Amino acid sequence: MSKGKYYVTTPVYYPSSKLHIGHAYTTVAADVMARFKRKIGYDVMFLTGTDEHGQKIERAAKENGISPKEFLDKTVGDIIDLWKTMEISYDKFIRTTDDYHKRRVQEIFKKLYDKGDIYKSEYEGWYCTPCESFWTETQLVDGKCPDCGREVELTKEEAYFFKLSKYQDRILKLYEENPEFLQPELRKNEMINNFLKPGLEDLCVTRTSFDWGIPVPFDEKHVIYVWIDALSNYITVQGYPDNVENGYNKYWPANVHFVGKEIVRFHAIIWPAILMALDIPLPKKVFGHGWIILEGGKMSKSKGNVVDPVVLVNRYGIDAIKYFLLREYSFGQDGIFTNEVLLNRINFDLANDLGNLVSRTIAMIEKYNSGIIPTSKLDVESDENLKNNATSVWSKVEERMENFDFSNALKEIWKLVSRTNKYIDETTPWILAKDENNKDRLDTVLYNLAETIRILSVLIQPFMDNTARKIWVQLGIDEGQGTNWEDTMEFGKLVTGIKVNKQSPLFPRIDIKKELEELIKGQENKQENKKEETNVEKPEITIDDFAKVDMKVAEVVKVEKHPKADRLLVFQLKVGEEIRQVVSGIAKYYKPNELVGKKVILVANLKPVKLRGVESQGMILSALHDDELSLVTADIESGSVVS
Ligand code: MSP
Secondary structure, rough: OOOOOEEEEEEEEOOOOOOOOHHHHHHHHHHHHHHHHHHHHEEEEEEEEEOOOOOHHHHHHHHHHOOOOOOOHHHHHHHHHHHOOOOOOOOOEEEOHHHHHHHHHHHHHHHHHHHHEEEEEEEEEEOOOOOOOOEEEEOOOEOOOOOOEEOOOOEEEEEEEEOOOHHHHHHHHHHHHHHEEOOOOHHHHHHHHHHHOOOOOOEEEOOOOOOOOOOOOOOEEEEOOHHHHHHOOOHHHOOOOOOOOOOHHHHHOEEEEEEEEHHHHHHHHHHHHHHHHHHHOOOOEEEEEOOEOOOOOOOOOOOOOOHHHOOOOOOOOHHHHHHHHHOOOOOOOOOOHHHHHHHHHHHHHHHHHHHHHHHHHHHHHHHHHHOOOOOOOOOHHHHHHHHHHHHHHHHHHHHHHHOOOHHHHHHHHHHHHHHHHHHHHHHHHHHHOHHHHHHHHHHHHHHHHHHHHHHHHHHHHOOOHHHHHHHHHHOOOOOOOOOHHHHOOOOOOOOOOOOOOOOOOOOOOHHHHHHHHHHHHHHHHHHHHHHHHOOOOOOOOHHHHHHHOEEEEEEEEEEEOOOOOOOOEEEEEOOOOOOEEEEEEOOOOOOOHHHHOOOOEEEEEOOOEOOOOOEEOOOOEEEEEEEEEEOOOOOOOOOEEOO
């Protein structure tokens, strides 16, 4: 019987072809929570999607020389592919350009207007396009966006405003009366101290300076502010306001919105205020998790320090990545990603602790009982400790998951993994096997091991579905044969007499030193290989393919030899107002000082890489003739777009 409904959401993502491991963090956590709740008996609705309107998208499409629709078709497709690779078990995927969403956002806007909570005025202030956020003069930090530190633009236009200020007291009261609403606790303090105490100002909720958005239904030269559009996705996808019967009535209010800490303010202030204005229930919880950062700070495409989740999944498998993300980092806090930490987790927790436990047990059943799961005949008192441990983990996992404490939920499961490994050391089956008189005891030990592994496999399934299934294959059981959540509460469910199937190790041990070298080499080679491929005849491309390359004229302001590679030069290039560092393999053809002042062509949107430890943010065009490489130069203003 169902325990009830559970509605869990991720944010709608800004479409981008290159989401990094930090982006994947929100979705992996939501996915595991959805799988967990399904496993323990809830009727789950897991929603994700894409946030496709706004100036940021309009500009990105323009920079790529394509229409927003063309830009979105490619990037949204890439996000869907990524979630497939990461085995994200969403039930619904919303695109904010879907017709039903646009129509319903217009209805929501009209309702707010009719209620008097939206009024027309004039907006003058600062706007951060990458964050799609408005800021007042006093909120800026050193004249820049307080969230991302980038330039803001002064904007003045006729606009509609939402009476956010009116809801200030109700939001404070909401936090007071529902300590569960916003978690972890420190996010609440941030909201109170940074936004609520200084006083909420009314929010500008329309724009006229660009078109890529949902038009205000009664004043079409305005488009609706992208955050109002995006936040509404959580209810429009369920049919609000016109078709509430099946989705909305059943699933709203959401049980939890998973969001990263930088978008808590939208979810914990603006969103509840809109819902209050609409007179509909609020989500039960907003959980603002921390960031996965690199040693140099937050991952971002513009900094070029991103970790590609696809590379990690291809090398180590999705189960290892999900386990690592949720075990290594405390969900509410920031955590630093390094390859070493990842590889150590895989080797110690997965290959050694869990993997060895399973392979040793299956190998012993093969060796000492012809591969047949024996019947337990001679339990001794010391077995009780293992059994009690095994049958009590589920409640600890449930409790940790209730608190969104993924890391400690896994830790509880791994305590049982350790306890079981210790049981092997205590019972020494290889010694028991030497004496035929100990056969009953040996059978019992082997059964207890296999049975505990069955329980473990069910406990890990929400986190590592493939691994759980691989274990079932090894134990010779099918789904449904002791694989339900309730089956973790009882010892002795594993049927005896079935044949085990020895398979390759669940997690092959990694040679960490070699692997780290390969990971670094892989990155360095990528860009060098690209150059060498240039003489190969290439397939035809369309104008759209070509338009994806962002080429700009750049002026050389400084050139130095690469500290570690003779064939490389390190350029500082001025592209409009921006300075870019690019590493190029042309040291054989030019002396550094003869290049300063030249205007070259830069491929500006090439993914940044490190070449022998020096970051390169793009590529300079060159031409090869009779084995002579020459830079392509142009006498055109720096920053000009080449097309
Ligand atoms: N489109 C908005 C959300 C609108 S919801 C009504 C948005 N999109 S996003 O693509 O920029 O971010 C998606 C998710 O990725 C967010 O939860 C964000 O916090 C998360 N992350 C992006 N970088 C991150 C890290 N480096 N670490 C952890 N999570 C981070 O915001």
